[in-house]
Amino acid sequence: MSSFVxxxxxLGLFLxxxxxxxxxxxxxxxxYGFAGALCTTALTGHVRFSLWAVILVGxxxxxxxxxxxxxxxxxxxxxxxxxxxxxxxxTHQDLDSSERWFEKxxxxxxxxxxxxxVVRSFISLPAGIAEMKxxxxxxxxxxxSVAWVALLAGLGYAAGSNWNTVGxxxxxxEIPIAVIIVLGLVGAFWHRVxxxxxxxxx
Numbered sequence: 001m002s003s004f005v006x007x008x009x010x011l012g013l014f015l016x017x018x019x020x021x022x023x024x025x026x027x028x029x030x031x032y033g034f035a036g037a038l039c040t041t042a043l044t045g046h047v048r049f050s051l052w053a054v055i056l057v058g059x060x061x062x063x064x065x066x067x068x069x070x071x072x073x074x075x076x077x078x079x080x081x082x083x084x085x086x087x088x089x090x091t092h093q094d095l096d097s098s099e100r101w102f103e104k105x106x107x108x109x110x111x112x113x114x115x116x117x118v119v120r121s122f123i124s125l126p127a128g129i130a131e132m133k134x135x136x137x138x139x140x141x142x143x144x145s146v147a148w149v150a151l152l153a154g155l156g157y158a159a160g161s162n163w164n165t166v167g168x169x170x171x172x173x174e175i176p177i178a179v180i181i182v183l184g185l186v187g188a189f190w191h192r193v194x195x196x197x198x199x200x201x202x
């Protein structure tokens with residue numbers, strides 16, 4: 001991811017941001033941190049990026065990817081459940097529950113979800129299915145994305161010449177997080193299988 005951003009510059013950072021917010025959980029955290037480090041002369045001997053530009057490009061890319069996922073959820077969410085719900089382990093009852101949740105906690109869910117790894121990649125889809133107001137969704141997504149990108153880019157900027165060491169720590173920290181996520185997904189999958197079976201039996 002770092003080499004991709006280094007090679008393609010702001011365009012690479014923008015693409016990483018779009019994909020990481022459009023239901024594709026790629027490690028954008030490393031990309032933002034590395035881009036922040038490239039705002040100093042520590043890694044390449046000259047300044048490659050502007051910190052403010054990194055934050056803006058990252059936030060705009062995140063907004064674009066989120067809007068894509070949002071619109072997919074809004075326009076096709078129920079159709080997808082109608083056609084492939086049993087294979088995706090989703091029911092219309094799940095969609096109804098999601099809509100009730102977003103009616104009460106939608107704003108908080110979108111704003112906080114933008115700064116939680118993995119969750120930030122998927123939070124836009126249920127927001128679209130629940131038909132959260134577009135303007136509110138876009139504003140909250142952009143604000144949350146600015147905060148997230150600024151934090152990671154700022155850490156990379158502060159690390160400077162130590163980024164290679166810090167970057168390795170980022171990768172190392174991803175291992176236990178990935179294990180927890182996989183275990184959580186397995187547990188959620190099994191729970192969904194049992195729930196859908198009960199729903200279909202009824």
